[in-house]
Amino acid sequence: MNKLILFFLLFIFYGQQPTENKIIARQGRISFFSYTAVEHIKAENNQALSIIDLATGEIAVSMLMNAFVFEKALMREHFNESYIESDIYPKATFDGKIIDFDPAIGGEQTRMIKGVFSMHGVSKELEIKTRIENDEGTYVLSGTFEAFVKDYNIKIPPLLAGNIAKTISIDFRFEYQPYES
Amino acid sequence: MKGLGKFIRVLILGLVLISFFLLWNTFYTKPVNILEAEPELYLNAETLIAHFKRENDYALRAEKIVEIEGTIKEINNLNNRITVLLEGGANESASVICDMQADQTKNLKKFKPKDTIRLKGIFKGFLKDAIFLNCVISQKIINE
Numbered sequence: 001m002n003k004l005i006l007f008f009l010l011f012i013f014y015g016q017q018p019t020e021n022k023i024i025a026r027q028g029r030i031s032f033f034s035y036t037a038v039e040h041i042k043a044e045n046n047q048a049l050s051i052i053d054l055a056t057g058e059i060a061v062s063m064l065m066n067a068f069v070f071e072k073a074l075m076r077e078h079f080n081e082s083y084i085e086s087d088i089y090p091k092a093t094f095d096g097k098i099i100d101f102d103p104a105i106g107g108e109q110t111r112m113i114k115g116v117f118s119m120h121g122v123s124k125e126l127e128i129k130t131r132i133e134n135d136e137g138t139y140v141l142s143g144t145f146e147a148f149v150k151d152y153n154i155k156i157p158p159l160l161a162g163n164i165a166k167t168i169s170i171d172f173r174f175e176y177q178p179y180e181s
Numbered sequence: 182m183k184g185l186g187k188f189i190r191v192l193i194l195g196l197v198l199i200s201f202f203l204l205w206n207t208f209y210t211k212p213v214n215i216l217e218a219e220p221e222l223y224l225n226a227e228t229l230i231a232h233f234k235r236e237n238d239y240a241l242r243a244e245k246i247v248e249i250e251g252t253i254k255e256i257n258n259l260n261n262r263i264t265v266l267l268e269g270g271a272n273e274s275a276s277v278i279c280d281m282q283a284d285q286t287k288n289l290k291k292f293k294p295k296d297t298i299r300l301k302g303i304f305k306g307f308l309k310d311a312i313f314l315n316c317v318i319s320q321k322i323i324n325e
Binding site for chain 2: 024026027029044046048049062063064066067069087090091173177180181
């Protein structure tokens with residue numbers, strides 16, 4: 001009888017482990033900046049989704065392109081309709097792995113994340129330097145990286161070329177909670 | 182001859198004004214006033230999540246103005262944005278995420294988790310949750 005109870009306890013423990021090892025951020029912030037002499041463009045998305053498997057260090061990020069908020073409605077319209085074509089490519093995703101990640105380390109650690117970023121129908125390999133804060137099991141990931149507009153097949157009309165930078169700076173911050181599937 | 186010169190000047194001025202008007206209409210996008218906008222759909226948060234969970238991705242098209250009623254799961258100000266999360270159903274981790282307009286902060290103070298609320302916003306899409314932006318309180322129903 002005791003063996004049977006032990007078996008069930010082990011079964012429940014191992015059955016739950018994959019979910020317990022995962023953490024989720026449902027309201028991640030991703031902002032991008034384009035600085036030129038003509039115009040500064042800033043946009044923010046506060047509903048980016050990310051899941052990390054603490055056991056393997058695998059990380060996935062997904063965001064809706066039409067959820068970026070701009071200062072001006074016209075900028076948002078150009079971004080969605082002309083450049084990103086969010087009706088055709090509604091999401092951008094990142095799938096990667098945190099290199100040498102040890103979830104048991106408390107406080108701050110800086111790690112590289114290697115993975116594939118897909119946007120506007122184009123996938124590119126990226127390496128992103130990331131700051132990881134672990135405050136008693138609450139993880140926060142933040143960092144900055146740059147993306148070249150031409151890498152993602154985004155066509156800027158010659159008339160507006162001076163308004164949009166060739167390199168876009170992207171900031172991110174994800175605050176994770178235990179994942180309850 | 183003098184009259185013809187004046188006519189041409191008036192014609193040019195007219196063309197310039199028409200061009201300005203056309204350019205303005207083409208490039209100026211008036212922001213949507215959600216408070217006054219008529220919703221295209223009225224939905225319950227649990228019904229919406231149930232549709233997406235059945236992988237019915239076409240349950241609701243992006244950019245539609247929707248009035249949505251549900252039970253408040255959480256109110257937070259993560260990233261300095263006031264966000265209301267509505268419960269997606271019993272034993273359901275998916276929820277409806279409503280990013281509130283800044284002018285809603287005062288009215289939202291009357292609400293707390295487990296209250297029922299009716300919000301109006303622009304549907305953006307579904308990730309693990311349904312996402313709405315520019316949300317405003319449409320009509321409050323307090324559990325008392």
